[in-house]
Amino acid sequence: MRGHHTAIRYPNFVAARSFWVDVMDWRVLQTWPYGELTLAYVSPPAQDDFHLEILAGPGAAPQQVYGDVDASLAASGFNHVCLSVDSVDDTLAVLRARGVDVVNAPFEIDDISARLAFFRDPWGNMFELSERTGHVHP
CATH class of the missing domain: 3.10.180.10 (2,3-Dihydroxybiphenyl 1,2-Dioxygenase, domain 1)
Structure with missing residues (x-):
């Protein structure tokens, strides 16, 4: 698969x-x-x-829109789609200039060697931006 x-x-x-x-x-x-x-x-x-x-098309009910990434972790089901980028900061600058709803400031998670940030589409669906910062830890 x-x-x-x-x-x-x-x-x-x-x-x-x-x-x-x-x-x-x-x-x-x-x-x-x-x-x-x-x-x-x-x-x-x-x-x-x-x-x-x-x-x-017609018939779509509104969904819950969370104020931040951590709040979204309280619900089961779909959470986000991750998109790989060369630079989180550069990508966020472009998205902000285009009026895209940026959910949080970038942050790093050393355990996965990634710099991350999240944005929302106009309907509240969240998308993660992920930049590799080095080797992934085993």
Whole structure:
């Protein structure tokens, strides 16, 4: 088995597509209908083997939006999608300039040799930015 995509349910296709394409600069790979929904695979600008699947249309109930990463750990289920970046700080600067909701300041976890930060899409879904800082500890 290999990972292929993560799907996120959105209430509005045009708005979700606009966030991922216009704000985040991702690419639409494919769009198709599914009942009353519109679905699409979107991918980061320089990656072809990871997709985020937009599942959008009527009937989506609002979800819990947490004030910070630690608060989100109290609930079971989906928590976040991790995106690897060369520089957390540079990526956050670009996202802030684009008006993206940054959840927390960067922090480091030595046990996994990573510098991390989180941002939210306009619907409260969290995404982690991860920068490798050295060797992963066994």
